[in-house]
Amino acid sequence: MSTFKYVGLTAPGQLGYVEAPVPSPGEKEVLVKVEYAAVGPFDLYNTDLEFFVSGYPYRLGLSGAGTIEKVGLNVDDLKVGDRVAFVAFAYPNKALLDYAIQPRSLVSKVSTPPFVAFESESAVTDTLQIPDSLPLEKAVTFPDNFATAFYTLFSQIGLPIPTEYPSKTSPPRSAAPILVYGGGATSGQYMIQLLALAGYKNIITAASKHHEDYLRSLGATHVVDYRSPSFVEEILAAAGGKLEIIIDVIALSDTFRDIHTKLITPGGSIAFLSPFKLGSGSLTATDGKLVSEVLEEVKGWFAEDVSLIVVKTFFFQEDERLANTLLPVILSKILEDGLIAPNRTRVFEEGDLLARVQGAIELVRSNKANGEKIVVKLT
Numbered sequence: 277m278s279t280f281k282y283v284g285l286t287a288p289g290q291l292g293y294v295e296a297p298v299p300s301p302g303e304k305e306v307l308v309k310v311e312y313a314a315v316g317p318f319d320l321y322n323t324d325l326e327f328f329v330s331g332y333p334y335r336l337g338l339s340g341a342g343t344i345e346k347v348g349l350n351v352d353d354l355k356v357g358d359r360v361a362f363v364a365f366a367y368p369n370k371a372l373l374d375y376a377i378q379p380r381s382l383v384s385k386v387s388t389p390p391f392v393a394f395e396s397e398s399a400v401t402d403t404l405q406i407p408d409s410l411p412l413e414k415a416v417t418f419p420d421n422f423a424t425a426f427y428t429l430f431s432q433i434g435l436p437i438p439t440e441y442p443s444k445t446s447p448p449r450s451a452a453p454i455l456v457y458g459g460g461a462t463s464g465q466y467m468i469q470l471l472a473l474a475g476y477k478n479i480i481t482a483a484s485k486h487h488e489d490y491l492r493s494l495g496a497t498h499v500v501d502y503r504s505p506s507f508v509e510e511i512l513a514a515a516g517g518k519l520e521i522i523i524d525v526i527a528l529s530d531t532f533r534d535i536h537t538k539l540i541t542p543g544g545s546i547a548f549l550s551p552f553k554l555g556s557g558s559l560t561a562t563d564g565k566l567v568s569e570v571l572e573e574v575k576g577w578f579a580e581d582v583s584l585i586v587v588k589t590f591f592f593q594e595d596e597r598l599a600n601t602l603l604p605v606i607l608s609k610i611l612e613d614g615l616i617a618p619n620r621t622r623v624f625e626e627g628d629l630l631a632r633v634q635g636a637i638e639l640v641r642s643n644k645a646n647g648e649k650i651v652v653k654l655t
Contacts, residue, residue, distance in 0.1 A: 301348035337372030363419035
C-alpha cells in the first residue's frame with residue numbers, strides 16, 4: 277500500500293510528521309492531490325486550545341487546492357488531472373494532506389472566466405475545477421470563506437437568495453443598512469462582495485483604516501475604522517440610526533457587550549461566526565474561552581427580541597437549498613462570469629513542510645495576516 281507523510285498535530289500544541297496510507301475514493305467521492313492548503317483561525321484553535329480535537333494524531337486545514345488524482349463510482353463530470361479546490365469540513369478528510377478524499381457534492385466545475393478583476397484578486401472554490409487563468413494559490417482562498425459568507429447571509433440571516441448575479445432586481449429593503457463587522461477579514465471580504473452582487477445599497481463595514489480603499493472597491497459603501505474613538509457614533513451616522521442586521525466575523529465578547537448593544541435595534545439580528553470568544557479581546561482567544569452556543573450571559577446583554585445567530589458553516593449542507601447547489605451551481609456561475617475577487621494571500625513555500633506549517637500557524641497566532649489568506653504550498 278502506498279503511503280505519504282503529512283504535518284499534523286501529534287500532541288497538544290505539537291506539530292510533527294505523520295505517515296498515512298494513500299486513500300481511495302468511494303462512491304461519489306474524489307481523491308485530490310493537494311498542492312496548496314489554507315491555514316486559519318480554526319487550525320489555531322485546534323493547535324493551541326484542542327478545540328474539537330478528538331485525539332492524536334489530528335489533521336488540519338479547511339481549504340485545499342490541487343488536481344484530481346482519482347474519481348470514485350458515479351462521478352462522471354470530473355476526470356484525472358482536473359484542477360480543483362475544496363472545502364474540508366468532514367474529518368478526517370482535511371486539506372493539509374498530500375492526498376485528500378472529498379465528496380463530489382463539494383466539487384464544482386467552472387468554465388474559464390473573463391477574470392477582468394484578477395489583478396485586484398479573483399478566484400475559485402470548493403472542489404471546483406479551476407480555469408488555467410486562476411493560480412491554485414488563489415483558488416484555495418475561496419472554499420471555506422465563500423461558503424461561510426453565502427451561508428451566513430442567505431441561510432442564517434435569511435436574506436433572499438438571488439436568482440442571478442449580479443441581481444437585476446433590487447431585493448426587499450435593499451437600502452436598509454447592513455453592518456459587516458470585520459470586513460477586512462477574509463470571510464468579511466466575500467460577504468461584502470456577495471451583498472453587492474445581491475443588490476444591497478448600504479453596506480457598512482468596520483475594519484482597519486488601511487483596508488478602506490480595497491473594501492470600497494469590493495462594494496462597501498461605508499468603511500469605519502474600528503479603532504476610532506467615535507466608532508459607535510460613526511456607524512449610527514452611516515446607518516441613519518440603529519441597525520436591523522449585524523454580521524460579526526470576529527465574535528469577541530468585548531465587541532458584543534460594548535458595541536453591538538449600542539448598535540442593534542429592538543427585533544434586530546446579530547449573526548456571528550462560531551466560535552464565540554468569551555472573555556477575550558483577541559482573535560486567538562488565549563485569554564478567554566471558546567464557546568459554540570449563545571450563553572445566557574451574552575443573551576442578557578440584549579433585549580429579549582434581538583436574535584443572536586451562531587453561524588456554523590460545517591453544517592451548511594443541512595440547508596436543502598444549498599446542499600448540492602452552493603458550490604456546484606451558484607459559485608460556479610459567479611466564477612464563470614468573473615464576478616468575485618479572491619482574497620490576497622501570504623504563501624509559505626520555503627523550507628521543509630513542517631517549517632512552512634509552523635510558520636503559517638505562528639502568523640495566524642500573531643494576528644498579523646492583515647486581510648490575507650495564509651496558504652501553505654505542499655508540493
